[in-house]
Amino acid sequence: MKAVRKSILSPITTIATIIVGLIWIFPLYWALNTSLSVDTNTVLIPPAFFPKPMLLDAFAYVIKNTTIVQWYLNSVVSSIVIVVIVLSISMMCAFALSQIRFRASRAVFMAILAGFMIPAATNVIPLFMQLNSLNLVNTYWGLILPQLVSPIAVVIYKQFFDQMPVELSDAAKIDGAGEFRILFRIFLPLNWAITWALAIVLFIWAWNNFFWPFIIINSTPKMTIPVGITQVQSWYGIAYPRQLASAVLAALPTAVLYLIFQRRVAQGVAITSGIK
Amino acid sequence: MPSSIAQRISPAARRAGRRQRLIAASLIAPFAIVYLSFLVYPTLRVIGLSLTNADIAGVGKFIGLKNYAHLIHDRLFWASLGHTLYFMLLCVVPNTAVGLVFALMLVRLHRARGLAQALFFLPYILPVSVVTVIWIWMFDSSYGVVNFLLHTKIQWFQDAGWAMPSVSFVTIWWTVGFNMLLFLAGLENIPREYYEAAALDGVSRGLQLFRYITWPLLWPVTSLVLILQVLAQWQIFNQVYLLTAGGPANKTIVVLQYMYVQGFQTGHGGYAATIAIVLFILILLTSTLQVRFLRARSD
Numbered sequence: 001m002k003a004v005r006k007s008i009l010s011p012i013t014t015i016a017t018i019i020v021g022l023i024w025i026f027p028l029y030w031a032l033n034t035s036l037s038v039d040t041n042t043v044l045i046p047p048a049f050f051p052k053p054m055l056l057d058a059f060a061y062v063i064k065n066t067t068i069v070q071w072y073l074n075s076v077v078s079s080i081v082i083v084v085i086v087l088s089i090s091m092m093c094a095f096a097l098s099q100i101r102f103r104a105s106r107a108v109f110m111a112i113l114a115g116f117m118i119p120a121a122t123n124v125i126p127l128f129m130q131l132n133s134l135n136l137v138n139t140y141w142g143l144i145l146p147q148l149v150s151p152i153a154v155v156i157y158k159q160f161f162d163q164m165p166v167e168l169s170d171a172a173k174i175d176g177a178g179e180f181r182i183l184f185r186i187f188l189p190l191n192w193a194i195t196w197a198l199a200i201v202l203f204i205w206a207w208n209n210f211f212w213p214f215i216i217i218n219s220t221p222k223m224t225i226p227v228g229i230t231q232v233q234s235w236y237g238i239a240y241p242r243q244l245a246s247a248v249l250a251a252l253p254t255a256v257l258y259l260i261f262q263r264r265v266a267q268g269v270a271i272t273s274g275i276k
Numbered sequence: 277m278p279s280s281i282a283q284r285i286s287p288a289a290r291r292a293g294r295r296q297r298l299i300a301a302s303l304i305a306p307f308a309i310v311y312l313s314f315l316v317y318p319t320l321r322v323i324g325l326s327l328t329n330a331d332i333a334g335v336g337k338f339i340g341l342k343n344y345a346h347l348i349h350d351r352l353f354w355a356s357l358g359h360t361l362y363f364m365l366l367c368v369v370p371n372t373a374v375g376l377v378f379a380l381m382l383v384r385l386h387r388a389r390g391l392a393q394a395l396f397f398l399p400y401i402l403p404v405s406v407v408t409v410i411w412i413w414m415f416d417s418s419y420g421v422v423n424f425l426l427h428t429k430i431q432w433f434q435d436a437g438w439a440m441p442s443v444s445f446v447t448i449w450w451t452v453g454f455n456m457l458l459f460l461a462g463l464e465n466i467p468r469e470y471y472e473a474a475a476l477d478g479v480s481r482g483l484q485l486f487r488y489i490t491w492p493l494l495w496p497v498t499s500l501v502l503i504l505q506v507l508a509q510w511q512i513f514n515q516v517y518l519l520t521a522g523g524p525a526n527k528t529i530v531v532l533q534y535m536y537v538q539g540f541q542t543g544h545g546g547y548a549a550t551i552a553i554v555l556f557i558l559i560l561l562t563s564t565l566q567v568r569f570l571r572a573r574s575d
Contacts, residue, residue: 014388017381021395027449028398030421031410047421089306096303100296108304115311117563118319121511121532122552125539126318126325129334149315154307179299208403210514215540226403230518240413247409251402258401262394265401269454270461273504 035059035244042240058245062232067221068246071228076253078144078224079206083199086150091195094157095183099169109158115151124215131216142216143224147206152272153198160194161187194271200261201268204254225250322556325549332545343550352526353551356534359440363512363530366444368505374448375455375501376494380486382456383463393460397453404450408518411446433520436527443519443528450515455501462497466490503566510559531555 034042035058036051062068096102097109127146128137136142164187172182188195213224220231229246258265326343330336347353378396385392399407414422415432423429432442470489479485513532516522522529522537529537531551539548 013384017392021392025395027410027414043419092303093307096300100300102297102300119559122556123318125548126321146314148310210404226405230405243409247406251406254401269457
């Protein structure tokens, strides 16, 4: 009897959950709806639940009349640079801590763990001064450098490298392979899954980072896209379709990345939060 | 220890040991340089800065504890601390509860689970400024869909009473997917046998199962979710700045925003550093709890 009840309940639960989910992301539909509408469609009561006529005017306007393409490039380049550098330096550091025996190993690892306790936000005042004295305010390196600090990647790599069988690097050493070779030819290929998960999560973090880019960049063409779109507002006063078109454009890359790599993102989020 | 053994063994082994140290050092160096320059150094400098009357370029002289003395009597600072705590009160527990409910809904699904999970998680991967643009439009006082559905004309982000609850609501909508994901991972780690054993003992009602099995076994995850949120929300700035700008009349200004105003808008670098130190200590106390909790879990 219980099995019967379950088989009837199961589709109902599924449908109910999907409905709640659709209500939850209604604001996203609403953003899309407005971004495809004309201005006069946004002052209707009751509101227009479908874009009529459906136009790409707002998108065209934003692309033509703001530096959004430049913001895109800035975001793409800076996020990729951050991900590649963070992964490389973390991987090397973790390899040394995991596979090479030396006296300070434990002390170094503890120092890295201590870094978790330091909140990024409270350092922005001295960081700004530091980059100011290096003449890096309002530059791409000023944007990128402080975002390279990511102790979590070291800790995760170390955790994965620690689980690799000792025989692996021993055998490679007998064959005459050096540490760099072992890391990039053996350890990295065997840890592609976690590298991808980390890369995607780091990319989303870098792409979405607001506070630091907001502080260090002050000329509009050098902004990243999340900071840049806040300018669209001040350029036009209130013009919802244009603002939402720029918001949709800003959200597109990470949203698409998430929808393609959903399971990797979930894995990356779980691992970086310390739950797995 | 390893080096003293090396000394006793042979010069060759000692050489090998030195080579190992050299390789280790060169592998660690790039990370260490970044870590020391952009994390350790600013952290030490912020302490020194808080004892000066520096401007935002870092130029100023030593004034001892004057900034701290001033801070104690700074009403706007205390107000910003109060607003941050009020925000936490409105946000932490509801965000956790909603995340748990969503996770409990999802864990029951056999079909379309990926789809349902994506629906709840999608807002989390949006940039904060996208979230705020969307909700400013949703909450628009004249033509917003929320006021239309509620038959109201409330200026959600400009009304002194509604501003902070509205910001909290937006924050929950934006970030609950993260909490949900952690809960989902936690729920999947609870062995099925526990529920089967409970069924044999005659406990089969959902609420009882939740109370006696799910909730206690999920507690480590729940406490992690709570701590991570408190840590994040000490540093709340972006949503508040973009939605209310701290208004109306500084009624929603939060600690980090006050630091930003002092440092970057009025150029009081030293005083801003003092605010940063206080915030830092509050966060440190919270994360000490987190580390203790994580260690307890890994033991």
